[in-house]
Amino acid sequence: MPVNSFDNYPMSWRPVKAELASPLYKGLAAALERDILSGALRPGTKLPPQRELADFLDINLSTVTRAFKLCELAGLLRTVRGGGTYVAFAGEGVPSDGSEAGIDLAMINPFDCPDIIRETIRAVAAKGDFLMDYGYPLGSPRQREAGRMWMGTPDEVVIVSGGQNGMAIALSSLLRPGAKVAADEFTYPSFLDLAASLGLSVIPIPADEEGMLPDALREAGPFDAVYLMPGCANPTGLTMGVSRRLATAEAAGDALVVEDDIYSFLLPHALPSVGALARRYVAICSTSKSLAPGLRIGYMSFSPELRDPLVRGIYNINVKSSPFEAEVAAELILSGAADKISADKRKISAQRWAIADEYLPPVAGVPGLFRWQPTPFDCAAAEAEARRNGVRVLHAGRFAAVPGVSGDFLRVSLCAEPELSLRRGLTILRDVLARGRQGELIV
Known part of the structure; x- marks a missing residue:
């Protein structure tokens, strides 16, 4: 006993x-x-x-x-x-290794363009041994210029080892345990995990169809930082227009704005950075979704006065990022291949979005790699029922900034499966939601 x-x-x-x-x-x-x-x-x-x-x-x-x-x-x-x-805030905490049977509409595994990537890797490999040494810990001038082009910023850009790595450097270098960070009510789970591990307090900010509400952000103060994804936000898919970006930057006041811009390549045209409109900012952009999942390179731009602590953070956490991968990314960008890859991904995303519209009620937003699908009944029960029927999706609670944030949605990935499997999965999900709507499921 x-x-x-x-x-x-x-x-x-x-x-x-x-x-x-x-x-x-x-x-x-x-x-x-x-x-x-x-x-x-x-x-x-x-x-x-x-x-x-x-x-x-x-x-x-x-x-x-x-x-x-x-x-x-x-x-x-x-x-x-x-x-x-x-x-965990997301069921995707551990990447799928294929051992779980069924159709994966949970993981975000962006479409590959292997031929272009393969040719670029071969070309970069022939450049010489300088790509294997410790030189240029923040990235070579050529690599950093490619980053400035990719981000569309006049500010200094440094190389980091992907978006997640850049976010860890920014939060750990610029904030202290107990700091308050405003974020969307439903937001990127890895940010929430990182905030928890650093002892940061997350303040949920409600949103409308354009994302975070500036008035609600202003009323939630005081806070030390604002974390946001202004383009095709994960998981909601919301995108801020120009006026909303300006208003959000103004509402942030003197707080640090941490802008995670990993999905903005899906937008039909570039929009101004929220961070660059703010008084103090760090903007992070990764190549893993826009170019290739295995290319673990990210770019970070920032307000000039934040340079010293961020550079110390890069030295302490990374020493430096892979110069070989940084050169592959630079070659893709400077040659114009990156623009072609992103355009191809936008085209495929639009096609997948149209397929989803055949099976599920339409939702607003820019066609992306995933969609935020409303459910007619409890979303956790919808996820569980879909899983019992062989389809993996993620319910809204896995993305809630704090316990108690309500909303019945599923994040449905459109990019993890071949088209035939996607159609089978969407058929099953449609039937699950229909049975729930008709009260045939016990929830």
Whole structure:
């Protein structure tokens, strides 16, 4: 029997031992997965310590450890060293390795243009050994000029190892634990995970069809920073127009604006950077979605007064990014190949969006790699039912900036599967949503 009494003891999760299937570690993992997918355990919830849960259930600590590990590998949990275990903000925390059967409409795996990339890699490989040394820790002049062209900025640009890496450098270099960061109510889960690991407090800001509301942002102050994705935001797909960008930059005031611009290549024409309109900013752009997933190169521009702490952060975290990959990206941009790749991806995205319109109610927005699909019933139940029918999607709660943000939506990826599989998946999802609308599902 348990060593301690748990009567009237607060615990975020209290599984019933008698209901766990055998073997116990798999039964516990299944119960945890069920409660996460049903929404009973919300994203960001801190789970009981493993030793405490083992005592509560009167089972071995190793059983709890194995169960948590299974859920972590499935992308359902995240562990913060020294800070405990939390329900992950997205089911995509661990990339799919193909072991899970079914149709993947969850992962964002942008379309490849392998022939152009392959030719460029061969050309860059012939340039010489200078691409393998420690020179130019911020990127060579040529590589940084390519970054300035790609971002369309007159400000200084430095090379980082992808968008996620750039965001980690910016947040850890410019903010301290306890800092308040305003963000969309539904936003990029990896930003939320990073903010939690750095001890940052996220303030959710409501949005309309153009994204974050400037008046709501102003009223939410004071805050230290604003994180936003102004073009084809993940997961909502919302895009800020020019006037909204100006108003948002003004509403941010003296706060740091962190602009994640990874999906703006999908826009039909360039729009001004929110960050560059703000008083203090860092803008981050990656090549993984716009050019090739394996090209882990990003570009960072910033207000001049932020240069020193950001450069120190790059040295401390990266030393430097891969010069070979940076040169491949530069060659693609300077040769014009990057523009062709992006144009091809916009064309394919529009085609996939039109396919989705055949099966699902239309949604507004720029045709992108994913869509934010309203559900006629509880979105967590919709995700669970779709998964039972062999289709993986992600419900809105996985993107909520804080627990309690409401909204019934599914993020449906249009780029992870071949067209025939996409059509099969959308057919199944359409039927799931129709059954839920007619009250045929128990939610």
